Amino acid sequence: MSESRSTAVLILENILKRHIFFSEAKNRDSVAPQDAAFVNMLVLTTLRRLSVLKKELSRRMKKKLPEKMASAEYALYLAMAEILYMNTPEYAVLNSYVDLIKKQTDKYIAGFANAVLRKICAEKESILQNSGGEFFPQEFFRILNRDYNKRAVGKIREAVQHEPPLDITVKKDPERWAARLNGRLMPNGSVRIAAGGRISELPGYISGDWWVQDIAASLPVLALGDVKGLRVLDMCAAPGGKTAQLLNAGAEVTSLDISESRLKTLKDNIARLGLPMPEIICADGLDYLEKFRGVKYDAILLDAPCSATGTLRRHPEIMHIKCLRDIEKQALLQTELLNASVGALRQNGTLLYCVCSISKDEGEKQIREFLKTHRYFRLLPITERDINLFGTESLADLITPEGFLRTLPFHLASAGGMDSFFAAKLQKVA
Ligand SMILES: C[S@@+](CC[C@H](N)C(=O)[O-])C[C@H]1O[C@@H](n2cnc3c(N)ncnc32)[C@H](O)[C@@H]1O
Structure with a gap:
């Protein structure tokens, strides 16, 4: 000890x-x-x-x-x-x-x-x-306070105090896997199980029937709708949670990432799951898109590098190591990646942008700005129907009036909450 x-x-x-x-x-x-x-x-x-x-x-x-x-x-x-x-x-x-x-x-x-x-x-x-008052360090509190009111910050704080449960995405039969793992079927089809114990020892891990993915992280790909047969570029793909979802849904996927070691994890994950190996490209997305001359993609998934402040529940160090400067830095890169993506997308194709950040600078504000500067893109509102496939609980609170997906740690709080994610679906029109 x-x-x-x-x-x-x-x-x-x-x-x-x-x-x-x-x-x-x-x-x-x-x-x-x-x-x-x-x-x-x-x-x-x-x-x-x-x-x-x-x-x-x-x-x-x-x-x-x-x-x-x-x-x-x-x-x-x-x-x-x-x-x-x-x-x-x-x-x-x-x-x-x-x-x-x-x-x-x-x-x-x-x-x-x-x-x-x-x-x-x-x-x-x-x-x-008497320790009710202190929780977020000052700098992190400032980040939250810019985008959320006092009540919401209080609910976020309440939701991130405890160890979160473990969510898995299954290849098929989520109801059967929920019963087998003594878990809970979530409205989107994820299976939620209690945290603790070795993941690799759970039934279905070695046989490649599921992968670990927070419910919030699984929603953006669902928002894309039916992707069967579509040519999809997963722009920042590693370690491959969303690539796996796309492949499992029958898309023809190109998985690109700047990190060789993270792409190795992606390959190992896809091999364990027995899914068809995607085309894999190790490159800086900006370079790849600048030189892109090939057949254009039907859809681009840009799960952009971000401050990761939405994953605070499982990474409590985030509130002690991240500052506003980090958010500003990431937001600049996200803008560049968004701007560069447009040329590789076919006419009427879909650009799905998402980040695991709780800061609106990396989410809502980023997309509002993009739409102002790219008049030939329109927002395709995400609806509850896109993500609530099983209807076990309402997910209406996760959709903003504008049609963005915005999850927060206190959503589905009674079931254990979720990470904070943002997603927006855009279409390239004439
Ligand atoms: C949020 S993670 C992606 C998670 C992944 N989509 C999933 O679902 O498992 C962001 C990824 O962006 C990659 N990345 C960072 N900068 C990049 C760049 N300029 N071009 C391409 N990938 C980049 C990182 O290596 C990291 O793997």
């Missing part, structure tokens, strides 16, 4: 200092397979509650720890998260972390850590009762 806690300290430090994703930090600090579940739970819980933990620690520290002792601060956050939110026995937390801090720093800092953690244990109930 102490091994996994010291790995967690390194991972947390890397995420917060280098502003990298948890998955990238985990690769750097390689977690032993037997520790993975505990380290995941510990780091993600700490990141979800970091604003409260920071406030409680700073109240008890007269001055900041010197830089060379910074690891003690990260260890303290993890220890506090275990005491407050994971119900680990207090003696186990104290022994383990005080020992760890002593090894990493010195006996004085360890003595201070011991005193802080004892206080946290003694004041646990009152901390939990």
Whole structure:
């Protein structure tokens, strides 16, 4: 256990200092397979509650720890998260972390850590009762506050506090798979199962009957309607969730991505699923489109690179590492990719734009601007009928009056919510 806690300290430090994703930090600090579940739970819980933990620690520290002792601060956050939110026995937390801090720093800092953690244990109930106010760091709150009112921000906050369930997209027979996996059939045909356990050990994984995909991520391709026999360019395709949907629906797909390693994952995924291999192109989409002279596509799916702020439920580090500048940077690239796409699309063809961002700069505003500057494109409103194939619950709230798809973490909250996604369907007209 102490091994996994010291790995967690390194991972947390890397995420917060280098502003990298948890998955990238985990690769750097390689977690032993037997520790993975505990380290995941510990780091993600700490990141979800970091604003409260920071406030409680700073109240008890007269001055900041010197830089060379910074690891003690990260260890303290993890220890506090275990005491407050994971119900680990207090003696186990104290022994383990005080020992760890002593090894990493010195006996004085360890003595201070011991005193802080004892206080946290003694004041646990009152901390939990009074910690309603803090959740989003200031910069992330600013991002939300620009686009959503106070009530919506409150509902987002409520929805992203807990570990999300796992959604899968099945090749066929979703009702049968829901029963087999003890899951819930979602209105779009996804199957929702409780998180936890090894995904690769679930029935249907090795046989390639399904792939992991949040319900929100599966909706844009449904909005395209019947794609059987259509020539579709999946512009930013890896790791291949939407390529798999398109292939499964009978489209003739070209999957393009800038990242060779992510395309390797796409190939492995499509091979596991036993779907026909698409044409695969590793290139910068902008270069590819600039030089494009071939037969034009019936549809282009542009699942553009974005701030990923819509995936906050499963990636709570996002609220600590993303800032407005990141959104502005991504929005510029998205505009370039959108503009470049038009030349490769045939007359009357469909451009489906989507992003897993909660920021309207990357979604609604991006498309309104595109339509102003491209008069020969019109918006094809997405309807609830496009995405609600099974009618088990209403999905009307996911469609805006303009006809955009805009999902938010609190949609279908009683069933476990969903990621935030934006999608718009555009047609190239004369
Ligand atoms: C949101 S992810 C795509 C997810 C994918 N569509 C799916 O459903 O699994 C965005 C992808 O865009 C790729 N990308 C980033 N910049 C690009 C560019 N200039 N041209 C092509 N692909 C790019 C990234 O490598 C990343 O795989």
